[in-house]
Amino acid sequence: MAGIADGRLTDGRGRDRMIHYAIEKQGGEIWLRQKKYEPRFALKTESVFAQCNGYMGVRASLGLPSLDGKKGMFIAGLYNRAYEEEVTELVNCPDVTGYELVLDGVPVLPDSRCLTEFERKFNIHTGELVITSTYELESGASFCLTDRRFASMENEHLFVQSIGITMQKGCIKHGGICTGIDGQQTNSGVSHFKKVNCRVYDRKYLHVEGYLEEDTLSILEGVSYTGEEEEAVFTLKRRGITGRYFFSIPDGGTWEFTKYVYIQNEKDSLGLDRQKKLLEKCSEAGYADVFLKHKKIMQDIWRQARIEIDGASPEEEAAVSFAQYHLLGMMPWHSTDCSIAAKGLTGEGYKGHVFWDAEIFILPFFQYVFPQAARNLLEFRYKGLDGAREKAEAYGYKGAMYPWEAAVTGREETPLYAALNIHTGKANKVWSGIKEHHVTADIAYAVWQYYSVTGDRAFMERFGYEIIFETASFWVSRGQWDEKRQAYVICDIIGPDEYTEHVDNDAYTNYMARYCCRLASVLAEKLCAESPDLYRELDRRLGMDRNRKSWEEFADRLYVPVPNEELVIPQDDTFLSKKRIPDIEKYKKSQIKQAVLLDYSRDEVVDMQVLKQADVVMLLNLFPYMFSKEVVKKNVLFYEERTIHDSSLSYCAHAQACAAIGETELSWEFFKKCMVIDLDDNPNDTTDGIHAASLGGIWSCVIFGFAGISFSDGRLNVSPRLPKHWKEMRFSVKVYGHEIDVKINRREVLLESREKFVQPLSVLVNDEIYTLTDTLSVKCKDKEEDICA
């Protein structure tokens, strides 16, 4: 029903956006609560409350039949292309959460008069979903129905759902629940499984195997329930199987039914017998026990990931933890065969494709907190090198040109054409797959960032160098010589701001390309001198000798836009000469994304000073020391006036940039908006999945922006600029494999390494150099002055 509400039912335009969910703290854990039955918020809440463990993501849909939601289960790396004319997409897998309930002849439905109370809540720290509803039947009987679920972090293949019915009044004589595995799910009407096999083993385990072009998904389900009074009845459906289980509940009694589901892509195959045994063990242990094991792992994870902020409001605390929950949940912990999709594992949005979001917005969190996971993400890109080489060659370039949208291979997955314009019938070419090239520098940048912070030489030698060298070769071939400028230029390109297509010398792109080539050139020289064997091996394959000079020369002579007299860095060659859009506030306030395209054609938008999202501002974030504070501030303000923030990647970039120069109040304004991108009271957003990059952006803004953490040239930099009302921040970061607990308040910066540094770590706190062996405390020198700038 969300569709019809667009812009008509909502009255929230322009209001300061709020977190839609109530926040409840319980023993250090935070719950988000939806306190009433809200069909309009069904799709959004399903994404926000999704159970994700990095292997699977299960939307937090109601189990009972309902009109308003959209069930979804997504498995990391499980992509398929249904038809030649469709793109490869993350498959919406068979549903395991749905059930029908008939009590004494009455079907129990949330959209009925019988529903008297409803609550859906979600524990950000454990990932547990609890849906509680109370029904009063016409017979006078009333009961409370509880549906609890989690995706296990102890065994990533395990999903558990427990359904409980507690009688508040009266009893149930004939109860029946019908549930199983439903393979009739589609990606919005497109089916993916070319064959679905269904089995029941031992009159107990339901098994569904779905065959895709390249993969086979296997789902095994075991159940346990109180008092097995009557034998279950299993029924084969098209593409699925259901079990019907029967029960009765005395007055005041409770009936419990638990599903243990083992889900795997057959590639990571554990035999059925072992799966059955595992489910058997779960069933013997029970929901609480299995959950406890999961929770312990989660606690360990949170010990590493936690960010404690004294003074932060519950909303702020919730938003930051929420971001981290989903970051943890979207990470394919045990695989290097896939990466992180734009919507994580929570919805069909962006077809589950992987963008630059993964390296630039999401990777930093993992790099500083779970470096092994960060390494996995980059190894995935290494595996994609051949595809990237093919793409470069296809476009007449050298080296490796990464796809704008990736799935499981390095192949470009961006469709060449978007759907036809419904009015003109013309196909809109999707230029981003053809012209948005910065991702190829972004990946090289991420590789070096990862190495800088982790010191993971083995990674560099096996994977990292090759990525950097091959992307540098691409950039050299991508440039062209400009006689007038006597410099290399990069023409006809799209930068991060996708409202400006086909421009020359996009600032972000050119700086990143220069960085990439400079890095390659310096590393090549170093390797040649220090690791001649590796160098020779790389030379044989990549032509190091032949190429390194060109990297150097390109880096030296590539034109990059510099701040003009007003200190503005031109976004590209023509941006500053375009006219401004007259009514930008209208679009900034609109709850409808890209509303500007309803009033202006794409060509008109391209010809105006109007940005979808941060572009130059992103550049400022990635190179925090390159420009003066004055230049940074000028550019943030200049571009913000021209930015609609139609991309969820935008607010966090602005917030971080402002924080980095100590413009904490301005930063806070952006941060407030960024925090609620998924949580606000706009029911039309986040419906097809959470915004993965923005969640990464929240973490970056807090750690890089407010805590002022950065790392370069082997030195940890801490330049805190806490928001006014934040009194203290405590968190940990990993540097060179050492976990450092950081405490920042207005009087002190305290760093404690859990292991001693053998070679003391150089640390810069507020521009003064220190060293860290195990503990470093830097006190505020002048008591009148904040340590946080």
Added chain:
Amino acid sequence: MAGIADGRLTDGRGRDRMIHYAIEKQGGEIWLRQKKYEPRFALKTESVFAQCNGYMGVRASLGLPSLDGKKGMFIAGLYNRAYEEEVTELVNCPDVTGYELVLDGVPVLPDSRCLTEFERKFNIHTGELVITSTYELESGASFCLTDRRFASMENEHLFVQSIGITMQKGCIKHGGICTGIDGQQTNSGVSHFKKVNCRVYDRKYLHVEGYLEEDTLSILEGVSYTGEEEEAVFTLKRRGITGRYFFSIPDGGTWEFTKYVYIQNEKDSLGLDRQKKLLEKCSEAGYADVFLKHKKIMQDIWRQARIEIDGASPEEEAAVSFAQYHLLGMMPWHSTDCSIAAKGLTGEGYKGHVFWDAEIFILPFFQYVFPQAARNLLEFRYKGLDGAREKAEAYGYKGAMYPWEAAVTGREETPLYAALNIHTGKANKVWSGIKEHHVTADIAYAVWQYYSVTGDRAFMERFGYEIIFETASFWVSRGQWDEKRQAYVICDIIGPDEYTEHVDNDAYTNYMARYCCRLASVLAEKLCAESPDLYRELDRRLGMDRNRKSWEEFADRLYVPVPNEELVIPQDDTFLSKKRIPDIEKYKKSQIKQAVLLDYSRDEVVDMQVLKQADVVMLLNLFPYMFSKEVVKKNVLFYEERTIHDSSLSYCAHAQACAAIGETELSWEFFKKCMVIDLDDNPNDTTDGIHAASLGGIWSCVIFGFAGISFSDGRLNVSPRLPKHWKEMRFSVKVYGHEIDVKINRREVLLESREKFVQPLSVLVNDEIYTLTDTLSVKCKDKEEDICA
């Protein structure tokens, strides 16, 4: 929700089944009415009330979002095979009936507290569906919502839906309706369109094109509504397009919105411009006018098809008319490229495949009432000859072996294996496609029946002879010589009764095979003598000289089971030696179809005297003069005791057989059950479509059985045996292209031909011979005696 109700919620087992719907007569038209909102009956009612015009069938789903129904639109002949492992099936096409309604911010939903009254009714004579519901909003406003639809008989491509809102209290300030073409429909989770293109023309017409492997479906939709206050907004969805239209309604006012939809398989392509013009004209004329044109055609059709029965109860009248409505609605009037599916165009059941139902159960109605349509159905089989020849060859036989299940070609569409047994994992072989051969004789039988009644020589010369000769050749090759019997036998076969597999000399099959070969032999001789050119042409292609002797010999020497000492015709060689099933009453009374297979394995069932459906009894119907009344009665009673009637084809066969021998009371018992197969109060039946063959059986039973009409050897036979309470029947049949009005009551049989017979027609009334030129009245000789035996 129907699934969970199976056998648990229903209390109707064993009760005499009733028509679930209220019956209302209005000016000679009959309405079926569902008087309240009944989610459990949603699926069934959607099938029963479907709008069908032979080209399209649209399930009578609620337009507003609802959990319980299953939308469906099926186009005659539009089949597709989605995956190699799936079978070809009738495609569930994009939906055009759904809409969302938001009134002053409140979504209108039938499953809500706001619904105060509900009625869904369906006019059997015009095919119009009217869904009326009353809502009372929380604001206090109340209104009546009406949704009327029909599939036009004037233009088979046209579907019209009109939605009206009449305020009963208060007004609507901001109303919005969101509706369009939704291509996210699947056949139970399987998508068929490999590409879907969407357009809006002239900011007015919505157009969706869906591409299948072989066909392209085009749907063009125009709308008109009262007061176009605000411009419509069109939105592209995945696989569809929606328009949002805005309105307000004053107190006491009415708002009307009408959709005119032009649907075509591009094969029968009318250009878009002409389609638009047609829709424009409709829009100018308005629903009432367009409906009137449709209604006039329907009235013409009913003038030919009507069966008036004085003394029949409203239920009986409704059931007979209902059968005829759906027979008319499933007939592809203008095509010879497809035939009639087991569920007509009302659901996904049996994948939309064509069985012997079409020729043996459905064709008779058309043959006597709309002979051109009957000819179309048979021409479809002629087009399938090549496929049938290929099937014969593949199995090592000669001639043409028709597929047990057909779609658009003559190819066999029966899957080789049914779904895996969920408990054993073994695939059940589907033997009917391999061993159920009688369809190949059924088609030859139908061809000759058609010719006998119509005298359509042109048809025989172009199509009919070839079918008969080729099927005869198949039968000869299918038989084998039995030394002991000194006769040909047909071994390892399945007759109509599918609970008895792999038997030898199935009575039905052997008699039909003999008939087919005898017919071929006689016709060959006649052709050779009377039409030597045609004979030579056929000889060249079919080897007439070579084959005709073998047809004759096979017919002469084929063993057929004859009545034994107890007058029982053995169903096959071993049937009478099998033991009876002990508890057949249990399964006869079960609301669950094929419940016997839950208690016994297929092999056990095969080894018992238990029938799914009429087998020998069918034989008695097809050859009404072959056996004495005594033999017929004996066999009907003998086999009925052993028949569960798990097939909907069974009751009508028994009813007709009993009527034919004057066992009217016994016949009536079967007929009562047959009448309500689709209409009864079992919500779990008819959910995936009406039972086409059974509806044909109702007509046959009334006309062949009760009115005692038959035609053979150029003579019309009328031997009425009206049920006690039927006082008079009036109907028409076409013989040799002459429409004969028949009136039968207890005193008189009156035949009036609308055109004079140049050569008077021989007529047998109650075993006495008369002739008909224009009028024939046969009075009851003895006033004490009924003319109806």
